[in-house]
Amino acid sequence: MKIKNAYFLKSCVSASHFPSYPFPEFAFLGRSNVGKSSLLNMILGQKDLVKTGARPGVTQAINFFIVNDNSSFVDLPGFGYAKVPADIRKKFTPLIKSYLEGRDNLKVAFLLIDIRRTPGDFEEDMLEFLEKNRIPVVITLTKCDKLSGNQRKKRIQEIIDALDIGRDSIFLTSCKTGEGKKEILSVVSDFIKQGGTKAESLDT
Ligand code: GDP
Numbered sequence: 001m002k003i004k005n006a007y008f009l010k011s012c013v014s015a016s017h018f019p020s021y022p023f024p025e026f027a028f029l030g031r032s033n034v035g036k037s038s039l040l041n042m043i044l045g046q047k048d049l050v051k052t053g054a055r056p057g058v059t060q061a062i063n064f065f066i067v068n069d070n071s072s073f074v075d076l077p078g079f080g081y082a083k084v085p086a087d088i089r090k091k092f093t094p095l096i097k098s099y100l101e102g103r104d105n106l107k108v109a110f111l112l113i114d115i116r117r118t119p120g121d122f123e124e125d126m127l128e129f130l131e132k133n134r135i136p137v138v139i140t141l142t143k144c145d146k147l148s149g150n151q152r153k154k155r156i157q158e159i160i161d162a163l164d165i166g167r168d169s170i171f172l173t174s175c176k177t178g179e180g181k182k183e184i185l186s187v188v189s190d191f192i193k194q195g196g197t198k199a200e201s202l203d204t
Helices: 036-044 094-102 121-132 149-163 181-194
Strands: 006-012 025-030 062-067 071-075 106-114 137-142 170-172
Touching: 025 036, 025 094, 025 137, 025 181, 036 062, 036 071, 036 137, 036 181, 062 094, 071 181, 094 106, 106 121, 106 181, 121 137, 121 149, 137 149, 137 181, 149 170
Parallel strands: 025 071, 025 106, 106 137, 137 170
Antiparallel strands: 006 062, 062 071
16 A cells, blocks of 8 residues: 555544544554654655654644545554643543544554553553454554664563563554554555454454
């Protein structure tokens, strides 16, 4: 799948503002600073479409991007930014929850984890929550260019053990080298071709 065009549609702070269209959606979520904006820009082939290094303030928003006029990439607010108030920092803000629980367009959630970090409560709880809601998940390791081959293998095994998942459900990515772009877009194009539904889950 090639990206022919991609544009920002809207930023939503409540579920009543989520866009209404027939497009399948692909959500990206993870801790602040995990590299989510950089990864989205790399995949979509535009340097500044998604603001990198943006510090989430008090307002947490979900950003929708239309891709190839037939699908949508959804940028969920980064979790756990230390400088936002504790009640906003807490897991599963109502906005994220309402999106993940109620969004029929959603086909796959890419849960981003920095390859150098051991997943913590946030990732474990999020994985459980996504599974409970029957949302297919792809664990997407970011910043893989920062580690050598052997270091990578070690980290991947630690992440597999921490999350109790299979090696096949992990993608390796880097915004510096473009690694992982093909794999992510192939998941997207499979869903577009199949017209897949939320219940037709990927193997995790
Ligand atoms: P976000 O808060 O999750 O949107 O994270 P950003 O995309 O703003 O990235 C946070 C920091 O990590 C920035 O300094 C990026 O340059 C850096 N970064 C993001 N992705 C990569 C990557 O794949 N490789 C390397 N080496 N650095 C990255």
